[in-house]
Amino acid sequence: MLDPQVTAAVLGAGFAVTSVGLLAQTRAKRALAARCTQLEQRHEADSTHIAALEAEVRHFADAVMPALVDVLARGHRGVPVPGLSQEQLAGTVVDHAHQAVTRLLQEAVTVTREQIGRAARSSVRDVIDEAQTGLHRCQLRVVEEMERHPDGTAYHQSLMSFDHLVTQSLHTLQRMRILTGSWPGLQRADCTVREVVESARGRINDYLRVSYTYEPRTGETWLEGRVVEPVTVALTELLSNATAFSDGKVFVEVQAFQTGYCIVVDDGGLNMNHFQREAAARQLGQRGVLDVTTVQDTGQLGFAVIGRLAGEYGFSADVTSTSPYGGVRAVLRIPQELFGHGPTDEEIEADRQAAASLGGHTPLPLGPAAAAGAADATSGELTSGGLPQRRRRPPVAPAPARDSEPAPSDDPDAFSASLAQLGRTIHHTENTLEGDQLHD
Template structure:
């Protein structure tokens, strides 16, 4: 009897243990399933968040980043912020690398397209300028020949001077465009004095009567190398034009000598530039690149860009960050001693005298000798250079002290100044070698 009870008790205990173990196993299984379900839910949530982040990033790149890149790279807008990745957790991921690759491709595409357009446009512009410049040079030579046949002070002579002045301004406009397209000024000059350079630049602007030049023999009669005479003259013309355009009253020009060379000061009494204008002017004066015709905004504000191109090419320096004593802008043109010249040699002086004697004995210059279909005779006072191209003669060396007829007339006497400018214009033109078809710059 006892054995049966023990057996039943043991069996009941074993069943209870088995049942408890099953319940425990089932509970653990449910807990594991619950944990796995929660993990899967978290993974699904994380995946959904990642997809949303990618969608946001793609939308940000397409709607914000790309338009900003086009504004900066293609349209040339400055100050436009270009945002990076919107989601910081994507930095360094394949998405970030793909966006950087697209940026680089866009920059290269715009640069290649712009360069092709710019190269073609600059070539076309240079071809047009060459033809126009040649015709204007011929026109100016004809005017000068006509001026030499009539006495100074007459109404006809004055009208010829006015016409020559207009042609000179037109030539300067062509020069500045030619320089910005990567070409040389298109004119080779013989060695000239600093005074002749200043007066030549003065005669190329409209308000030349407002420019007062403080002449000193020690600086005014110093020779500059012919290779840089025209570039420096063009640069000084731009400074004088800028000074007279943005100020009223007199514009003062003074040349001072320093140990390293000469400084040409141009002082006006207009409004001084603000910080942004000075920064922009300094940027243009320091640039070396040719004109990008695809990003030009205002063609009337290219004077500093012209000076910057010439300064970097020929070795002088321009600066407009100072204030003039009159409260306006002080522009400084620094000419190093390496650009000084020696003037005409004895052989050139003898050639000048001989050409002058021949000129006095030759028949008057006939109309049409320079035009197509003329007799082809070289006009008086013009020497034929290498390749048969007409070339202006050099003039005799000047003494240290200027003679009375070479001292600039006071600017407040228009008639006297006009007569003096006419004499100086003929002298300066006699130093020029005009570049006709096929002529190349001489280094």
């Protein structure tokens, strides 16, 4: 028979072992339950994360990418590009990956545009060079034919009309080559502001509607030859715009200010609203070449032409003012450093000797409207492109005019008569060297 103490000890030990086992089993079950709970929570978190990733991928494909294409490829201003739809993904790998895709898309569009634009501009310049050369030769033939027939005849008038159409076509080619990154394609000697105004006036369709208030104090100021053609082209664009959006007279006046001169163009047409002024200011401030991939309206490139020339040659233009006649006041500001001094005595004497050596031909007298042709003369030599080489000749004295008297060319009959002289001499003002011949 067992000792009761031994039995008690055995039973106590067994109970202790059983208790320890039960305790260990309970702890194991609790740990397993906690682990299951963690796994369930992690599964739920993973499911939520996967759902957020799926939602973000769909948002990037359905919303972000179309907006980027609209802004970068199609050039739509004001299209908002949305960010992350799931804020908890900010700063994660997904966020960084989307930003990388956006940068690559922007770079791809930019590179493609540059390549397309470069190829297109090069092709356009090649075509323009050939067309411009042909039109210059055509003008020279017309002028030669005009000199063979007396003024006032029907044939002479038809030649003048044809010459005016060719001049307008040349201006159109100049606009395009300027926007494609080239120069105007014409190099002229120093000219007076009066000659610049008359030259620009003769390049638009409704030239009889342009009234230039001539003042010797400002009109006989010499402009540096390097900027004569750019300023003429810019003023032509302003005059063309003024006559296109108004029915009555367009008034031109040259005003001196402390640091240069202003050519003011006032029309009585419809004024521009706030949005049109902003768009015009944006184009006038555009200094880059034409992006052929985003051109929408080729009929509204005049301000872009002016902006390109202004940035290249150092003058400026503004159309934010209202004219006294209710329309738009356009101001072309030319700083003092762009003005020259005209031909020197040595150049005048050299031209006289050259004229004498060519047979003693004396240039025909010019009227006030033909003064735009008084800066250069033909030397009889040809450039490498087959065009006549121009040389400077002495300026022609202007017709006397009172400060308050409008230009005589405001009279249609007087302007028509003087335009006959302009046809003979306006083409002698320009050194028709092609752009690549000088820049290359």
